[in-house]
Amino acid sequence: MTPVDTTSLRAELAARLSLLYGAEVPAYTTLVEVSHEVNRRVLERDGAAAERLGSIERVTAERHGAIRVGSPEEMAQVARVFGALGMRPTGFYDLRDAHPQPIPVVSTAFRPIDRDELARNPFRIFTSMLVPEDRRFFDADLEQRLKAFIGARRLFPDELLELADRAEAGGGLDRPDADRFLDLASGAFALSPEPVDRAWYAELARVSGVAADIGGVTTTHINHLTPRVLDIDDLYRSMQARGIAMIDRIQGPPRWEGPDVLLRQTSFRALDEPRLFRDPDGSVSEGALRVRFGEVEARGIALTPAGRDLYDAAVVAVDQRAGADARDRDEVAVEVWRDLMPPTERDLRERGLGFFTYRVRDDRPAGAPPGSPAELVDGGWLEPEPIVYEDFLPRSAAGIFASNLADGGVVADAQGGAERDADWLAERLGRSVSSPEELYRAESAASLEAAGRRLGVDLP
Ligand code: OOG
Ligand code: NI
DSSP states (O other): OOEEEHHHHHHHHHHHHHHHHHHHOHHHHHHHHHHHHHHHHHHHHHGGGGGTTSOHHHHHHOEEEEEEESSHHHHHHHHHHHHTTTOEEEEEEEGGGOSSSOOSEEEEEEEOOSHHHHHHOOOEEEEEEEOTTOTTTOOHHHHHHHHHHHHTOOSSOHHHHHHHHHHHHHTEEEHHHHHHHHHHHHHHTSOOOSOEEHHHHHHHHHHOHHHHHHHSSSSOOOOEEEEBOSOHHHHHHHHHHTTOOBOSSOBSSOOOSSOOBSEEEEEEOOOOEEEEEEOTTSOEEEEEEOOOOEEEEEEOBOBOHHHHHHHHHHHHHHHHHHHTOOSOHHHHHHHHHHHHSOSSHHHHHHTTOBOEEEEEOTTOOSSOOOSSHHHHHHTTSEEEEEOBOOSOOHHHHHHHHHHHSOOOOOOOOGGGGOOOOHHHHHHHHTSOOBOHHHHHHHHHHHHHHHHHHHHTOOOO
């Protein structure tokens, strides 16, 4: 019997969840169709250049999903399920201080961390965990009731977790076990028909729509599933042309003539979904909740910490200028980017603002190579290739959250008495949490070192 390895399990679960979400949220299917159309158009228009940040096969299959859980114990179970798929906790995002809308969660993304695995299938799941201890959102009484509610539920059946552990330890499963694993895993992320306790949900929704979505129901579900496109401006217009109401704008960097960096995202508005509600008298009736949506993204070059600082400064500058300006925000953003951001990929690299790998050119000159990466590139020895940003943008994440949910107000206070960081998370998961910047830095350094070995120079 052919065993199904972790890479195939990952690709198969991504495809299953895409089918599931398409059945649950029909506009998602339209989004995927339009994404494929756009990608074909860009490929025709730009040829090989279109695939600079990922092969068309990768981009076509590429999805990220988002789920939300209620406790470190639940998050540790999520880590086991995705561990079976070769997806490792990567990055730490504290959305409690996200602007303009704080959310009572901290998050990580489960994703493959090495280049080859990403190329085979880059599926990732942005996973958020409620922080009921945060006093900016919950008082002691609500914290206790939330913890009791979450503590009493089981999101993942034992059989699923056992299969996951076996897959992770053995690098895969036999076909029958793989099928069982995939059934149980997609079942765990499907929207539950179970009635929602109306009063409890409403009480949490007054504090935060996300708190209600997490702690107001006994299950978890895919919150959105996001395909990747090569031209998100085209996608945005094409979706509107199909009559689908999109959020006001594309979030993240503006469209401009310089290099694409990080991540641009947009989404269609959350849809009302019929759900059953139970009232205090025990009666069950039909209602609707609006928590899920369709998101799409375009990915650009990963920025170094210096590049990220510059990006953050540009974001602040856009806010300031747009606040004092009657012009459209996107127009202001382009102006700020022209003032602040490097206009070419070459500038991005030479100023140490973006991450690159380096390939030894077949047509390199003869003779002794110079000793620095910059000279090797200029002299035609090395070809730089940008590293694609594989992670998320908390501000953008919060923007997506905020534009799709009506949240209650909250008071600002550092960490709300509940300190959380990547080390805290790693300890709760019993797994290390990778730092995205460190992964990009290591990939870049490894490619320079290998190039240096081939050329007989000491790099970096
Ligand atoms: C997560 C939002 C984060 C993204 O693309 O930035 C995210 C959520 O809505 O639970 O998926
Ligand atoms: Ni997302």
